[in-house]
Amino acid sequence: MDCQLGEKGPLNTALSKVENNGSYVNPIQNPRTNPTIMAFTTVAGLSGIAITLALILMITSSTEIIRRSYFEVFWYTHHLFVIFFAGLVIHGIGLEWHPFTLTSSPEEDHFSIHVRRMGDWTDSLFKVCGGDQMEFQEAWKLPSIAVDGPFGTASEDVFLYETAVLVGAGIGVTPFASILKSVWYKYTHSDPDLKLKKIYFYWLCRETSAFEWFADLLQSLESQMLERGNSDFLSYNIYLTGWDENQATHFAMHHETQTDVITGLKQKTLYGRPNWENEFKNIATNHPSSNVGVFLCGPQALAKTLNKMSIAHSSADPRGVHFIFNKENF
Numbered sequence: 001m002d003c004q005l006g007e008k009g010p011l012n013t014a015l016s017k018v019e020n021n022g023s024y025v026n027p028i029q030n031p032r033t034n035p036t037i038m039a040f041t042t043v044a045g046l047s048g049i050a051i052t053l054a055l056i057l058m059i060t061s062s063t064e065i066i067r068r069s070y071f072e073v074f075w076y077t078h079h080l081f082v083i084f085f086a087g088l089v090i091h092g093i094g095l096e097w098h099p100f101t102l103t104s105s106p107e108e109d110h111f112s113i114h115v116r117r118m119g120d121w122t123d124s125l126f127k128v129c130g131g132d133q134m135e136f137q138e139a140w141k142l143p144s145i146a147v148d149g150p151f152g153t154a155s156e157d158v159f160l161y162e163t164a165v166l167v168g169a170g171i172g173v174t175p176f177a178s179i180l181k182s183v184w185y186k187y188t189h190s191d192p193d194l195k196l197k198k199i200y201f202y203w204l205c206r207e208t209s210a211f212e213w214f215a216d217l218l219q220s221l222e223s224q225m226l227e228r229g230n231s232d233f234l235s236y237n238i239y240l241t242g243w244d245e246n247q248a249t250h251f252a253m254h255h256e257t258q259t260d261v262i263t264g265l266k267q268k269t270l271y272g273r274p275n276w277e278n279e280f281k282n283i284a285t286n287h288p289s290s291n292v293g294v295f296l297c298g299p300q301a302l303a304k305t306l307n308k309m310s311i312a313h314s315s316a317d318p319r320g321v322h323f324i325f326n327k328e329n330f
Contacts, residue, residue, distance in 0.1 A: 044091055051087035054080040096121060101174040101297075102150060105181035111150075116171040154295065154326040155179055158196070161293035161324075165200045165283065167306060169298030173203050173214055175328055176297070180234075184221055187233065199234045200283060202274060204298070206242035239270045276305060280313040284321045292321060297328040 039045035060066070061077040098121065104112040117126050128143055155175045158164045166176045180201070186194040203214070218236065225231045283292060294310050296303055310323035 043093065047087040047091040051084050051091060054084040054087070058084070097148070099151075101153075101178070103174050103177040105178050105185060107182060107185040114171070114174050114177075153328045155297070155328050157326060158183070158293055158295055159193075160195065161291055162195050163198045163200075163283070163287045163290045163292045164196060165202070165292060165294045165323075167202045167204070167294070167296045167298060167302070169204045169296075169302055170206065172297035172328075173205075174297070176201065176295075177214060177217055180217065180221060184224070184234075187230075188224070188228070198232075198287070200279075201234060201236040202239070202279075203236070204239045204241055204273065204302075206240075237270055237274065239272065239274060241271075241273055276309045280309045280323070284313050284315075284323075288321055289319055290321055292323045294323050294325045295328070296326070303327045 039049060057077045058080055061070075061074045067074045100113040100115060102111050103114050104110060115122055115125065117123050117131075130142065153175060158166070158179055166179065168174075168176050180199075183194070183196055183199065187196070221234060222231075225233060294306055296306055307325045307327075310325040314320075314322045
C-alpha cells in the first residue's frame with residue numbers, strides 16, 4: 001500500500017489516502033482513526049472479528065488430525081457457518097445502494113440529485129456531506145460518490161405527447177425538475193423533435209420548506225416564458241396540504257402581494273388538495289382531440305385517484321380526448 005502511494009506511514013494513514021475504485025473500498029476515511037477503537041466499537045469491526053474467528057475455527061478443525069481423532073470438534077465447529085454468514089451480511093450493511101432521481105437535464109454539463117433527510121441513512125449522508133455545517137464545503141473535502149446508471153423511467157414518455165399532465169407529491173417532484181428543464185431547453189432552441197405544446201404541472205406538498213429548492217427552477221421558467229411571450233406553455237399549480245394557524249394568518253396578511261409569500265412566484269400557492277374532477281374536465285375541454293399523458297410520482301392512493309380520473313374522462317370516441325396514465329415508483 002505504501003509503495004503504491006510512494007510514501008511511508010501508518011497503515012490507517014495510508015488507507016485514508018487511498019481513493020475508492022471498482023476493486024476495493026476505502027475502509028478508513030480519516031488518518032487519525034484508531035484502528036482498535038474502530039474494530040471494537042463499530043458494527044463493521046465487531047462483525048468482522050466474529051466472521052474471522054468463526055472462519056479460523058472452521059478451517060483449523062478441518063485438518064486431518066482433528067477430523068480423525070476429534071470428529072465431534074470438527075462437527076460442532078462447522079455449525080459456526082451460521083455465525084459466519086450472518087456476520088457477513090451485517091458486515092457490509094453500511095455499503096448500501098440507493099436509487100435517486102436526477103434533477104438535472106441531459107442538456108446540462110453536470111448532473112445533480114436532491115436527497116430528502118428521512119431516516120438514518122440519509123441523515124448520515126447529510127452529515128458526511130457537511131450539510132450540518134453553515135460554511136460552504138469545498139469539493140475535495142466531500143466524499144466520493146459511485147454512480148451506477150442512469151436508468152430510464154416512465155416519465156421519459158412525456159416527450160411522446162402534445163399535452164402532458166405532471167403531478168408530483170412531496171419529494172416526488174424531483175423527476176419533473178429534470179423533465180421541465182429538458183423540455184424548456186428544447187422549446188427555446190426550437191427542437192424539431194419536440195411534440196409537447198402544453199404542460200399542466202401540479203405539485204402537492206405538506207411542508208413549506210419543501211418548496212425552497214424547486215421554486216427557484218419555477219421562477220426561472222416563469223421569467224423566461226414571460227420574456228418570450230410564451231406564458232401559456234406551462235400552467236402550474238402548487239398546493240400546500242398542511243399548515244398551522246400561525247402560517248394561515250401570515251398567508252392571509254400577504255395575500256394581496258404580487259408574488260407568493262412562500263415560493264416567490266406570480267402564481268399563488270393553493271391550500272388543500274386539487275379537485276381532480278374539475279381539473280380533468282377543464283383539460284379535456286381545452287384539448288378535445290388529443291392524447292394527454294398523465295405522469296405521477298407520488299403515493300399509491302393518489303395513483304389510484306389519477307388512474308380512475310384518466311379512465312373516466314377519456315372519450316369513447318377514438319377521435320376524442322384520451323388520458324394515458326403513467327406512474328413512476330419512488
